Structures are given as C-alpha cells and as structure tokens.
Amino acid sequence: MARDLARLSFECGRQVAVLLSRDGVIEMVVVGGPGSIYLPDLPKSRAGRSRLRGLRLVHTHLKEEPLSQDDLMDLIFLRLDCIAAIRVDSNGGARHLEVAHILPGARQQEPAWQLLPLMPCHQPELDFLALVSGLEDQLERGQAATAAAQKGERAILVSVTEGDRESAEISLRELEELARSAGITVAESVIQRQRQANPKYLIGKGKLGEIIVTALQHGVDLLIFDQELNPSQVRSLTDTTEVRVIDRTQLILDIFAQRARSREGKIQVEMAQLKYLLPRLGVKDDALSRLRGGIGVRGPGETKLEINRRRIKERIGSLERQLKALRKDRFQRRARRRQRQVPILSIVGYTNAGKSTLLNTLTH
Structure with a gap:
C-alpha cells in the first residue's frame, strides 16, 4: 500500500491519505494539497469519549518532511489510534515511514504524543495492534484509578487569561470550590496565559490537545471554563473534545438550580x-440536553438539541407573570409584618460559608 500511495501522490502532486480501521479496511480516502491535507468530520468514537477512535491515518509527504504540527493536532483532536507519514522521494518511491501516537502518561507542559523512530516502508518494524492495545490498557488503568479515588462527575477546570498568573490561580481556586459545591470532582486545573484569546476555542490548540489527552486519561465528563464562552466557542470545544463544556455562569446557575427550594x-x-x-x-452539544442529566444541564430546557425560540420566550413570559404575582403576595405579607413590628434578621455569606448550617442550628 505504501508504494501505491507514494506513486499516486507523486503523479498528482498532492498528499493522499487513507483512514484504516483496525481490521485494515479502508474507511476513507482523502486527497489534499501539495503540503497539507484537510480531513472532513469523522463519526463519533466507536466506544464513546473514553477510548481511541479505532482508526489510523496513513498519508504521504512529498518533500520527505517529518510529521507537521497540524498532523499531530489531528492525531490528538480526532483521537486517532496513530498517524503515519510516508516520505516520498524525488522518484516517487516510498522511502521511510514516520509514526506518532497519543502518549497517555503525558504531563502538563510535555508533548501529548510520542514520535516513533523512522522505519523503512518496505519492512516497518511495528506491531500496530499490540501498540494500540497497550495504549488503551494505559488509558483504562488511568481511568479506573481515577474512578476509584474520585466519585461523581469529573471535570477539568480551565482558565485563559491575559493577566498575571496569581490572579488566575485565585479565581480558579474559587471556581474549584464552586465545582465541589455542585458535587463535581476536579481532576485537573489548567491555566494558560496568552496575549490574545483564540477566537475559536478561547484556549490555544496545543493546550487544548493536552486537555484532550488528560480527559482521556482520567475519564473526564466535563470541561469548566473560568471565562464566559460564546455559543460558537462552546460548539467548537464540544465538537473537538466530545465532552460537555460549560462556563462559570452556567455552573453557578446549576448550583442555584440544585439548591432552590421555594417556589419563587x-x-x-x-x-x-x-x-x-x-x-x-x-449550539448542538450535550451540555444543553436534558436527556443525560448532569452538571450544566439541570433545570429548564427541551429534550431536543434544537429548541424552538418561540416556546422559550413564551415560557419566560409565563414565568415573569408568575414571579410578578408572587412578588405582589410577598409585598403584602411584608407590609403586614411591618404593621405588627416583626423583627427581620438576615444571614449573609459566601458559598459554603455555613449559612444554612447556622440557620438550622438556630431554628431547630
């Protein structure tokens, strides 16, 4: 196959790629440009977001160049089993094969992939199935260890800031307390300082790649951003990571939804x-669906991904009328208390400060 791909690529002057299943079946053929290739959207992973996709990408490089940064980002973002580049020589022959795979044990600030030594195309020294089996075993062990130590939903907290790191750390610690209040276990916290936010993801692509690998390692269900995300960013992040994505505002609203007791x-x-x-x-993502439940999805909403705007506005109007009636009733009760000179006490405090505990102690 390597010789055929090299010859076809050399004759047309373009990169040629094939996506192969683990059984060796060709799932897709893609023809790119002279120096790059664009992969269309792929179907969801074969076994959910906790596994590799079950596909490997083999493509040609016409100038015998190594795997590019874009190649490695495709490896991470698409969660491919591996990515391989066939280096085509000046005569159209297949010379060397370069292979990279996700590195499950990668730490922050380390590459999230591993490059294997160059090997001859005619006799590659690689047991592909054994390699993939080993990678998934590592991922499963990491997820099992995390699940045993941490119960409930697991999240990665993310902060992208143009300011100083100390302020970002303080804000992220506050976000961690909010997450714990919502019953979330924090698996990892990530801070990225950058001069200008990425308009598509907010966070840089390289750092996002690290987050995807960390999510695979720890079986993470959720990404929580300290900064507010616009709808386009939520969609891009969800499509890329295949986990739910919310921001601080949505997390706070979820906490309110959990703890609201009165009708008002x-x-x-x-x-x-x-x-x-x-x-x-x-935004077509799981964060807006009530079908699955979980953090960021409690409270109102439809069971479909696309919700009719008119019905939402009608519901808001109905709630506003109910709230107006309740406020009128509350105003009347407050007026009666003032007439009777009933004293009013208020307990004010931050999240988890112990307000409810104090009130229960005083009233029981």
Whole structure:
C-alpha cells in the first residue's frame, strides 16, 4: 500500500491519505494539497469519549518532511489510534515511514504524543495492534484509578487569561470550590496565559490537545471554563473534545438550580437559565440536553438539541407573570409584618460559608 500511495501522490502532486480501521479496511480516502491535507468530520468514537477512535491515518509527504504540527493536532483532536507519514522521494518511491501516537502518561507542559523512530516502508518494524492495545490498557488503568479515588462527575477546570498568573490561580481556586459545591470532582486545573484569546476555542490548540489527552486519561465528563464562552466557542470545544463544556455562569446557575427550594426561587433560577440558554440554541452539544442529566444541564430546557425560540420566550413570559404575582403576595405579607413590628434578621455569606448550617442550628 505504501508504494501505491507514494506513486499516486507523486503523479498528482498532492498528499493522499487513507483512514484504516483496525481490521485494515479502508474507511476513507482523502486527497489534499501539495503540503497539507484537510480531513472532513469523522463519526463519533466507536466506544464513546473514553477510548481511541479505532482508526489510523496513513498519508504521504512529498518533500520527505517529518510529521507537521497540524498532523499531530489531528492525531490528538480526532483521537486517532496513530498517524503515519510516508516520505516520498524525488522518484516517487516510498522511502521511510514516520509514526506518532497519543502518549497517555503525558504531563502538563510535555508533548501529548510520542514520535516513533523512522522505519523503512518496505519492512516497518511495528506491531500496530499490540501498540494500540497497550495504549488503551494505559488509558483504562488511568481511568479506573481515577474512578476509584474520585466519585461523581469529573471535570477539568480551565482558565485563559491575559493577566498575571496569581490572579488566575485565585479565581480558579474559587471556581474549584464552586465545582465541589455542585458535587463535581476536579481532576485537573489548567491555566494558560496568552496575549490574545483564540477566537475559536478561547484556549490555544496545543493546550487544548493536552486537555484532550488528560480527559482521556482520567475519564473526564466535563470541561469548566473560568471565562464566559460564546455559543460558537462552546460548539467548537464540544465538537473537538466530545465532552460537555460549560462556563462559570452556567455552573453557578446549576448550583442555584440544585439548591432552590421555594417556589419563587425555582422560578427565578429557571428564568435565568432560559435567558442564558436563549442565545445558545444553535449550539448542538450535550451540555444543553436534558436527556443525560448532569452538571450544566439541570433545570429548564427541551429534550431536543434544537429548541424552538418561540416556546422559550413564551415560557419566560409565563414565568415573569408568575414571579410578578408572587412578588405582589410577598409585598403584602411584608407590609403586614411591618404593621405588627416583626423583627427581620438576615444571614449573609459566601458559598459554603455555613449559612444554612447556622440557620438550622438556630431554628431547630
């Protein structure tokens, strides 16, 4: 196959790629440009977001150049079993094969992939199935260890800042407390300082690649960004990582939804969630679906990914009318208390400061 791909690529002057299943079946053929190749959207992973995709990409390099940064990002973002480049010589022959795979044990600041030594195309010294089996065993062991130590939903906290690192760390610690209040286990925290945010992902592509590998290692369900995300960024991040993505605002709304007890409180939370959701109706991701439940998806919403704007607005209008009636009733009760000179006490404090504990102690 390497010789055929090299010859075809040499004759047309373009990179040629094939996506192969683990059984060696060709799933897709892609023809790119002289120096790069564009891969179309691939189907979801064969066994969910906790496994590799079950596909390997083999493509040609016409100038005998090594695997590019774009190649390695495709490896990470698409969670391929591996990516291989056939180096085509000046006569159209297949000379060397370069292979890279995801590195499950990679730490922050380290490459999330491993490059294997160059090997001859005619006799590659690589047991592909054994390699992939070993990689998935490593991933499963890491996920099992994390699951045993941490219960409930697991999240990676992400902060992208143009300011100093100390301020970002303080804000991220606060976000971690909020996550714990919502019953989330924090698997990892990531801070990236950059002069200008990536308009597509907010975070840089290289750092996002590291996050994807970390999510694979720890069986992460959720990414929580400290900064507010626009609908386009949520969609891009969700499509790329295949995990739910929310920001600080949505996390806080979820905490309110968990803890609202009074009728008025529940109405206020539902209305806030709907108003937050309304401009994000076009975002087709699991974070807006109530089918699965979990952090960032409690409260109002439809069971479909695309929610009718008119129905949302009608619901908001109905809630506003209910809230107005409740406020009128509350105003009347407050007026009666003032007439009777009933004292009013307030307990004010931050999240997890112990307000409810104090109130329960005083009233029971």
